Amino acid sequence: MARYVGAIDQGTTSTRFMVFDREGRVVAAAQKEHRQIYPEPGWVEHDPLEIWERTQEVIREGLGRAGLTGEDLAALGLTNQRETIIVWDRRTGRPYTNALVWQDTRSNAICQELTAEGGPDRFRDRTGLPISTYFSGPKLRWTLEQVPGVRQAAERGEALFGTVDTWLLWWLSGGPEGGVHVTDVTNASRTLLMNHATLDWDPEILAILGIPRAMLPAIRPSSDPDLYGTTRPDGPLAAAVPLAGALGDQQAALVGQAAFAPGDVKNTYGTGCFVVMNTGERRVLSRHGLLTSVAYRMADEPAVFCLEGSIAITGALVQWLRDNLGIIQSSGEVERLARSVEDSGGIYFVPAFSGLFAPHWDSRARGLLIGLTRYVNRGHLARAVLEATAYQTEEVLRAMRQDSGASLAELRVDGGMVANDLLMQFQADLSGIPVIRPQVAETTALGAAYAAGLAVGLWDGRETLQRLWREDRRWQPTWGEAHREEALRGWLRAVERAMGWLEA
Ligand SMILES: Nc1ncnc2c1ncn2[C@@H]1O[C@H](COP(=O)(O)OP(=O)(O)O)[C@@H](O)[C@H]1O
Numbered sequence: 001m002a003r004y005v006g007a008i009d010q011g012t013t014s015t016r017f018m019v020f021d022r023e024g025r026v027v028a029a030a031q032k033e034h035r036q037i038y039p040e041p042g043w044v045e046h047d048p049l050e051i052w053e054r055t056q057e058v059i060r061e062g063l064g065r066a067g068l069t070g071e072d073l074a075a076l077g078l079t080n081q082r083e084t085i086i087v088w089d090r091r092t093g094r095p096y097t098n099a100l101v102w103q104d105t106r107s108n109a110i111c112q113e114l115t116a117e118g119g120p121d122r123f124r125d126r127t128g129l130p131i132s133t134y135f136s137g138p139k140l141r142w143t144l145e146q147v148p149g150v151r152q153a154a155e156r157g158e159a160l161f162g163t164v165d166t167w168l169l170w171w172l173s174g175g176p177e178g179g180v181h182v183t184d185v186t187n188a189s190r191t192l193l194m195n196h197a198t199l200d201w202d203p204e205i206l207a208i209l210g211i212p213r214a215m216l217p218a219i220r221p222s223s224d225p226d227l228y229g230t231t232r233p234d235g236p237l238a239a240a241v242p243l244a245g246a247l248g249d250q251q252a253a254l255v256g257q258a259a260f261a262p263g264d265v266k267n268t269y270g271t272g273c274f275v276v277m278n279t280g281e282r283r284v285l286s287r288h289g290l291l292t293s294v295a296y297r298m299a300d301e302p303a304v305f306c307l308e309g310s311i312a313i314t315g316a317l318v319q320w321l322r323d324n325l326g327i328i329q330s331s332g333e334v335e336r337l338a339r340s341v342e343d344s345g346g347i348y349f350v351p352a353f354s355g356l357f358a359p360h361w362d363s364r365a366r367g368l369l370i371g372l373t374r375y376v377n378r379g380h381l382a383r384a385v386l387e388a389t390a391y392q393t394e395e396v397l398r399a400m401r402q403d404s405g406a407s408l409a410e411l412r413v414d415g416g417m418v419a420n421d422l423l424m425q426f427q428a429d430l431s432g433i434p435v436i437r438p439q440v441a442e443t444t445a446l447g448a449a450y451a452a453g454l455a456v457g458l459w460d461g462r463e464t465l466q467r468l469w470r471e472d473r474r475w476q477p478t479w480g481e482a483h484r485e486e487a488l489r490g491w492l493r494a495v496e497r498a499m500g501w502l503e504a
């Protein structure tokens with residue numbers, strides 16, 4: 001039997017391909033960026049064919065560098081940026097328009113209309129989500145309304161809809177020549193169109209949004225022994241590899257962290273932060289600004305749910321220090337600058353550059369730096385930038401405790417910012433729980449590989465994956481409760497001032 005599992009990680013800014021061995025170690029990797037297209041303020045697009053091109057390139061490059069072929073892979077897993085939509089012609093594979101990316105806010109008027117008719121939470125009981133431009137459903141409605149010919153093509157059964165998993169699985173399995181039209185349940189749970197009780201498209205929501213059922217993919221488990229299909233031997237893998245696992249990227253990171261027990265929490269620190277808590281088969285509907293989604297569904301087992309707090313700007317604020325202010329040359333330098341001072345000098349930086357996501361969901365909030373005196377220097381600014389990430393995470397963790405009733409024993413972390421020792425220690429101090437980084441930092445791709453490998457029997461169960469998870473480093477909390485509360489109180493006062501800044 002082939003000894004390795006491949007994983008495609010199609011993210012917002014780049015596409016990676018990785019190969020893992022049975023110990024969960026990386027044996028091959030390649031990565032390529034794709035263009036970010038901003039045609040109008042608030043619009044964010046990707047070229048779907050460019051994404052498919054980059055995917056093929058990283059597969060060929062990753063395999064080539066490691067001296068492997070498609071025949072060495074027991075299965076292929078896929079993980080992806082979530083919520084982003086693509087609509088294409090099933091006869092040719094040509095998209096009708098660019099991908100509307102999760103950050104794209106052009107469906108704002110549609111969301112306002114839906115909210116005016118039934119309130120922001122009218123679909124929450126069924127989908128776990130509030131109405132927001134973030135999710136796929138309003139983006140698809142916009143496309144059906146605004147892109148000439150799409151509605152008619154959908155009604156004739158020619159137009160297909162998909163999130164990025166669906167698009168890539170369709171191409172990998174043959175495209176116009178017999179490609180499979182499927183999505184995994186975790187991606188479907190971010191569309192605002194899937195009913196948690198049936199794990200299928202909700203007919204009433206489809207009717208309200210005017211979405212033809214015929215254009216939607218079949219919803220499948222995240223790890224599927226029946227396979228979604230196999231890769232085409234004339235494709236980038238040059239072999240018929242089983243397509244056996246798919247998950248949205250934040251759920252994949254939860255799986256890659258082996259966070260399989262209810263109450264387990266992971267935080268991925270990248271451009272933004274995504275905090276996800278496993279709530280088991282219990283579905284917790286948030287009353288504190290969190291989202292409820294499917295965490296994973298393995299084969300024909302019941303779905304496991306999660307609570308999620310999505311934070312828009314964290315690592316992006318470090319990039320802003322580098323690119324817009326030029327006070328550091330690289331993201332890594334922020335730590336040295338922050339260490340040049342003892343604390344933030346009393347300042348707080350609320351990075352609400354495009355409003356605030358969880359737990360506030362305020363699109364009218366804007367960035368704010370407060371508490372400035374003549375004492376403050378660039379070192380304090382660097383500290384405030386790092387602390388903003390930890391404060392936003394702590395707000396989400398508190399909401400999770402309130403919603404779930406769980407106490408949260410530890411925080412498992414991954415993503416680019418976890419190289420920052422100062423930030424990790426501050427997070428442990430502020431949150432009062434150990435912060436733990438695993439040896440394999442590529443948890444997103446690893447989670448997709450695990451889902452695929454489980455389906456084909458390369459691993460025999462989740463207990464085995466839990467044993468493979470190994471700690472690299474741990475930061476212990478050192479502050480008392482009074483210190484934690486005081487620090488957070490200052491942050492909350494700053495957030496209050498940033499909210500509602502835009503007048504309309
Ligand atoms: N040492 C560091 N300290 C703080 N931030 C960092 C450090 N290294 C990288 N970053 C930030 O992490 C982000 C990149 O992380 P990554 O996980 O690759 O993000 P994404 O997957 O969202 O593109 C960037 O925003 C960068 O500014």
Ligand SMILES: O=P(O)(O)OC[C@H](O)CO
Pocket residue numbers: 010011012013080081082083102248249250270271
């Ligand atoms: O591709 P990332 O890592 O920026 O993740 C994007 C998220 O899935 C959006 O919800």
